[in-house]
Amino acid sequence: MVEKRDLVLQKKSSKRTHLLLIAGILVLAAVAIFSFANVNKQTVAPLPYATILAPQNYQQQRVAQTPVQAVVTGGTIQIPLQAIEANKFIITTYAGGGRSLKLTSYIAPSGKVITAVSICEPCRSETFHIAGNQLVCNACGTKWDLETLKGISGGCLNYPPDVLESTLENGNIVIAESLVANWQPRV
Structure with a gap:
């Protein structure tokens, strides 16, 4: 004969098992949601740069490239820093x-x-x-963030100008010619 005490203990054990099972499922669901939510986020690596000048504020300005x-x-390949500053x-x-091959250089908002x-x-x-x-x-008309070159809007979001490593030497931005001579389009 089953005693009343055993029935109560079986119910408590059954409830505890159900609660642990539900908690485990919730933890797995949270991990899965967090993992999938981060899959589509673009990570932005810091861009290489030669030097830092004074910060720039381009708000309400339109600045064209100067040859x-x-x-x-x-x-x-040496580009006078003075030309970029001016x-x-x-x-x-x-x-x-x-x-x-055309090259460009600019002062980001951070300098x-x-x-x-x-x-x-893509559009050449x-x-x-x-x-x-x-x-x-x-x-x-594709737009990229000037500081990070992360795409904002347009058809060519994933293809901002390809950043080149450069250094500052004797008042010039210096790029290894081999980087440019061997450069290939990404698309």
Whole structure:
């Protein structure tokens, strides 16, 4: 014969098992939701830069690229920092190794001098402008955050100008010529 005490203990054990099972399912569901929620988030790596100048405020401004002359010497491409300081946003042409490629350099809002290949790869535009704190393709209108080059809107979001590593030497932004000579479009 089953005693009343045993029935009560069985009910408590059954309730405890159900509660543990439900808690386990909730924990697994929370982990799954958190994992899937982070899958589509773009991570933004810091951009390489040569130097930091005074912070820039581009709010309510439109800044076009100003053509400047770069010098190719000793396996490097050199862009005068003074030209970038004076114009804030420059474009130059690298001609070497049987190819011609536009390069651009600008002062980000933080003051970082960022240098990149001046091409919106999907639409093949080589020119851009700064509007507020955004970099805008002159052909398709795609917009990227000027500080991070993270896509904001437009058709070419995942293909901002490809940033090049550069250094500051003797008043020039210096890029290894091999980086540019061997550069290939991502699309």
